[in-house]
Every structure is written in C-alpha cells, then in structure tokens.
Amino acid sequence: MDSQKKKALAAKGWKVGSTAEFIGLSSEESRFIELKLALSGSLRTERLRQDVTQVELAKLLGTSQSRVAKMEAADPTVTVDLLLKALLVLGVTKKQLAKIIA
Amino acid sequence: MDSQKKKALAAKGWKVGSTAEFIGLSSEESRFIELKLALSGSLRTERLRQDVTQVELAKLLGTSQSRVAKMEAADPTVTVDLLLKALLVLGVTKKQLAKIIA
DNA sequence: AGATTGTATGTCAAATCTGATATATCGTCA
C-alpha cells in the first residue's frame, strides 16, 4: 500500500480522534491528518453556513469545483496551504482558525 | 516582479502585522503570509528552546539542514504543511498551535 | 591563523500538487 493510498484511507475512513496507529501511521502523521480533517470539515461547514456552492467558492479561489470537493474530502492531494487559503477567502479569522485547530 | 519574488519579499522584508497592501498583496494573501511567518517564527523559537540544531531537526524530519533553514526563513518554497509537520515533530500540541495562529 | 560548529543561500532532478476537464452520482422538482 503506497503512502498516497494509505493517507487517503486514513483521511476518509477514520473519524477525527480515533487512533490510527494500527494502520502504521506515526504519531505526527496522524496528528497532521487530524489537523487536515479539522480544516476540511470546517471548510464545508463554513461554506454551507454562508450558502455558497462549491462552484462559487471555486470561483472565489480561482480554481475548479472538483478541487473544492477534494478539499472538503480531505483528499491527500490537497495541502493545508490550500485549505487555509480557502478558509481565508471565506473570511474566517485567525481566532476562528485557532479554534478549528485546537 | 513574479509572484515567487513578491512573496519572498513580503515574507522576508515585512514584520508580522505590518500592512503589506501597497506591494499589491490581496487581503487573503497577506493574511496567509502572516500565518506562515507566525509558524516559522515559532518553529525557530521552539527549536532553540529545546536546544536542537537545524541538523538535528532535519534528521527528525527526514530532510536536510538547508530545508530547515528555509522553513525558519519562511522561504516561499516552504509550505505550511512542512512547517506544521516540523512543529508537530517538535511535540507542539494543538493548543500551542492554536495560540501560534491566533 | 586554522579548525569547528551552526546557519544561510543557490541550484536541481524527482516527487508532489494544482487547475482543468470529463464524467458520474445524487436529490429534487416539473
């Protein structure tokens, strides 16, 4: 199982907070994935709260709907950078970000 | 001035919190850079607090000293992902991360 | 001075990520 696949599995199949050690993720790896999941979850929540479609958010970000879908799915090909940029575009504040992460 | 250069300038020449609008950064762009600066600054602080050299941190991360130097310099070729992984390897907690960001 | 230790900077091939496109799925409404 390559690391792409492994991360995809980890990111999709397991809920935030569940221990993912047994599929071979190091502590930092799983903590990092948790972080990504928190961000992608908040992205979806915030987008829906603002009644924005994926297409609209994509336009705001200068990207495509499919990439927004992947962001919200915490796809392994999506970086934290991209997630943060998306949240920032939606007007999320530093304080809110902090809350999401903690 | 290409965007790589512009970001490098922005990241290196300007302190956290200073308004960088006049060099043409959008609000999200500068907020994103602020975030990176906060993370890279904390990385250096935390590394030094733990009396770890760049070489040692590089080993922990499975990378090279030069890349650690670039992380701490908030080099534009360094992603937030990489900064976060470095902080996590140093044992920084979610709460601490939240504090860094907010 | 020379040696040593820690950090900075430039470059590059290989790996990864990005936006775009195509297509599929799902719900809802006429």
Add this chain to the structure above:
DNA sequence: TGACGATATATCAGATTTGACATACAATCT
C-alpha cells in the same frame, strides 16, 4: 420520467515543492 443543480471522482499536463548537495557565512574556539 427527464431535466437540473450540486457534489463526487478520475485523470493529466504543467507548475510548485521536496530533499539533497555544494558552498558560503558567522561565531567561537585553540
């Protein structure tokens, strides 16, 4: 049922990032 709007998934060429390496710089020793 079919059309429509929203979201999901697969793929890919081009762009960016990565680790590694070489080398330079700075401070601190003997």
